[in-house]
Amino acid sequence: MIKRNLAKLMHTMGFQISHSNNQMKVKPFNGPENEDDDDNGTNGNLTFVNPPDVAAYASWLVKHPSALNMFDSITKEAKGKRVVVFLDYDGTLSPIVEDPDKAFMSAEMRMAVREVAKYFPTSIISGRSREKVKEFVQLNNVYYGGSHGLDILAPPRAVKSFDKKGNEVAFQPAKSYLPAIQEISIELEDTIREIQGARLEDNKFCISVHYRQVPPQDHEILKEKVKSLVENRPEFRVTEGKMVLEVRPSIPWNKGDALNYLLDTLGFSNAEDVLPLYIGDDRTDEDAFKVIAGRREGFPIIVSSIPKDTVAWYSLRDPSEVLAFLLRLAKWKKSETSFFK
Ligand SMILES: [Mg+2]
Numbered sequence: 001m002i003k004r005n006l007a008k009l010m011h012t013m014g015f016q017i018s019h020s021n022n023q024m025k026v027k028p029f030n031g032p033e034n035e036d037d038d039d040n041g042t043n044g045n046l047t048f049v050n051p052p053d054v055a056a057y058a059s060w061l062v063k064h065p066s067a068l069n070m071f072d073s074i075t076k077e078a079k080g081k082r083v084v085v086f087l088d089y090d091g092t093l094s095p096i097v098e099d100p101d102k103a104f105m106s107a108e109m110r111m112a113v114r115e116v117a118k119y120f121p122t123s124i125i126s127g128r129s130r131e132k133v134k135e136f137v138q139l140n141n142v143y144y145g146g147s148h149g150l151d152i153l154a155p156p157r158a159v160k161s162f163d164k165k166g167n168e169v170a171f172q173p174a175k176s177y178l179p180a181i182q183e184i185s186i187e188l189e190d191t192i193r194e195i196q197g198a199r200l201e202d203n204k205f206c207i208s209v210h211y212r213q214v215p216p217q218d219h220e221i222l223k224e225k226v227k228s229l230v231e232n233r234p235e236f237r238v239t240e241g242k243m244v245l246e247v248r249p250s251i252p253w254n255k256g257d258a259l260n261y262l263l264d265t266l267g268f269s270n271a272e273d274v275l276p277l278y279i280g281d282d283r284t285d286e287d288a289f290k291v292i293a294g295r296r297e298g299f300p301i302i303v304s305s306i307p308k309d310t311v312a313w314y315s316l317r318d319p320s321e322v323l324a325f326l327l328r329l330a331k332w333k334k335s336e337t338s339f340f341k
Contacts, residue, residue, distance in 0.1 A: 066314070068324060077275070082274050084120060085120045091242065091281035112326040115330035118141065123144070130153060147206045153170045174205050192225065197211065198211055206247060209245040277301070286311060303322060
């Protein structure tokens with residue numbers, strides 16, 4: 001009976017189900033998974049999931065409804081207002097992959113972001129270095145915030161930050177930390193050398209220690225080593241992301257501050273008709289969700305295929321749903337704009 005009700009619920013949610021023994025086959029997306037393994041690839045294969053996980057996800061969806069299902073009410077609220085779009089990169093625009101250097105976004109996703117940026121001021125805020133995220137995205141009509149917003153190249157017309165040669169100057173609140181960051185990077189390299197699979201990524205204002213390829217039994221050892229190294233350096237702190245430890249300057253600055261900074265430099269800080277829309281998948285994105293939740297207006301959207309503690313109001317399951325949402329958003333604005341012409 002329970003199974004039948006669950007199947008009915010899943011059918012309502014758009015799942016295609018077939019039964020074999022006590023497992024369910026779910027298509028077309030990868031169903032709820034273990035957080036430590038939530039790669040976002042949707043290869044169309046059938047994936048086995050446990051019914052209780054599906055039920056947990058379904059009840060989580062009630063609290064954080066799909067932004068695709070809520071699209072009409074989102075656009076109803078956004079009508080006549082100025083929506084400002086913020087996007088995370090890894091796990092949002094690109095799938096999470098084993099090798100962080102290969103987290104490429106698809107051509108379709110690039111086209112969708114380009115379209116969205118035609119109609120809305122759009123910024124990409126990532127934990128990666130600003131240069132690296134721009135290399136992945138390859139778009140000139142978006143603003144980039146790297147190192148979790150510690151390195152922002154905002155629009156020059158708003159900031160008017162130029163050096164003596166007339167080059168744009170990035171906003172870098174932790175600039176004075178750079179020599180210390182380089183020092184700790186060398187120490188970290190030394191510390192993790194003996195741990196097989198551990199990998200350091202220099203993101204300029206934050207150093208990422210990836211452990212996706214480290215054997216599970218060594219995860220705690222790695223975390224201990226990194227944390228005890230950073231304990232001796234009070235000017236730094238460690239935050240945890242998906243299979244990654246991030247060592248960053250202990251200044252009170254996060255993706256939420258970056259969102260506020262960008263709204264301000266884009267000239268929107270005092271406007272009452274501004275609705276920030278933020279899509280992200282990681283714990284560091286919660287700071288941006290909190291800022292929007294604090295404004296009580298806007299659209300904080302988490303990307304997750306498993307139930308997760310979040311302050312986001314809406315959800316999308318994976319990058320393929322992010323793609324669908326962005327395309328719909330651009331299409332909606334395009335039709336709204338041409339209607340008034
Ligand atoms: Mg992410």
